[in-house]
Amino acid sequence: MQITEMLITNKTARPGIPITPKGLVIHWTANEKKGADAVANRNYFNKPTTEASAHYIVDDRQIIRCLPENEMGYHVGAKSYKPEAVAMLSKYPNDCTIGIEMCVNADGSFAKTYQLTVQLAADILKRYGWTVDKLWRHYDITGKNCPAFFVDDRTAQAYLGKTALAAWNLFKQDVHKLLTGFPQKPQVAVGNSAIAVELTLATTGKLIAGVSYVPVRALAEAAGGKVEWEPHTRTVTVNGQKLACLFDNGTAFAPARELAALLGLKVEWDGTRKAVGLRREI
Ligand SMILES: [Zn+2]
Structure with a gap:
């Protein structure tokens, strides 16, 4: 799996604070405009006025690394967090999670973006010795409608032809399959x-x-x-x-x-x- 290293240098989005990751958070860019691909999103993160970032951005052609995995990004900050996230991650989950942004630009292939994200997620889980239980939707941490195709039924139908929960379960199963060789978690x-x-x-x-x-x-x-x-x-x-x-x-x-x-x-x-x-x- 090839990853293009394009680390951002914008200090507002890359504070350089070391972290020890405990989980992997999936996002979507929510930008369906043509051309809003991984490079465009990475360049947006790198604008001095941008206060958001994620470790990876995936589109239908490539995976871009914007931050080293052991540095904090600003991808799940919120006023409040779900109790489960606080219990399993921390009071400020940016300080212990790796974030992946999935591109949804209209001129890209979502199916390919999905496949590349499955590969990247499996690679990260494998390197840390994690199972798919360490996968989080942004929604699971803050309640935000992100990634919408795994949270909101209408968007899930449009992107994946399934309910949101079925789509999220499919994603986890696909990562699990790649990670373990199991078609699904043992019953x-x-x-x-x-x-x-x-x-x-x-x-x-x-x-x-x-x-x-x-x-x-x-x-x-x-x-x-x-x-x-x-x-x-x-x-x-x-x-x-x-x-x-x-x-x-x-x-x-x-x-x-x-x-x-x-x-x-x-x-x-x-x-x-x-x-x-x-x-x-x-
Ligand atoms: Zn998000």
Whole structure:
């Protein structure tokens, strides 16, 4: 994935304050005029009078980086914030979020902008070891109608032919798919006496020399386990215990049996369907 570095120098929009990101916020530029593409929006951010900024701007041709991810941008500032955002991010979420602006210029292809944004979001999530649970709409933080095609049904119908919630869920699923190789987040069934997670290896795991490998994070989180990832040493821990993993395209895979043991689950292997079931009696 190619990113064009065009860092802004306008100090009103780039204060140079260091941040430690905890989430990724999706926006739309709300500018449907012809020519209002990523370069135009970046140049707007760079005007000395502009007090707004975001780390990335995506149009149908390119991704532009306007701010380093570890510097604060002004993309979700508001008078008040939703309680969930304050609880999970901070009292001033600009100080711990990365922002992506999606262009909606009339002379661009929204479908291509959408695809590039999915790629960028998956790349960022992967680098921080995050899941799609770290994706926020601007709306989720402040209540603003942004990005309108994920918030407002009429705009969502016009852009994506779906309700706003379905469109936002689709976006998260598309990012998830790229991030983990899973077609969707593993479904967890909780019965009266058991919790069960089932994966089909053909689409979600790997069979290597007769051993079934499953994606660690998606599976562990589905089963309620805690996964930590140390990017420098590439060490994965599950419920506090180190797990030897294989890496494929940034996703950590571990033998189903070893992961299951750390999660306190039993493995059931259905050879005919090439499916792994993990089960815990409760
Ligand atoms: Zn926004």
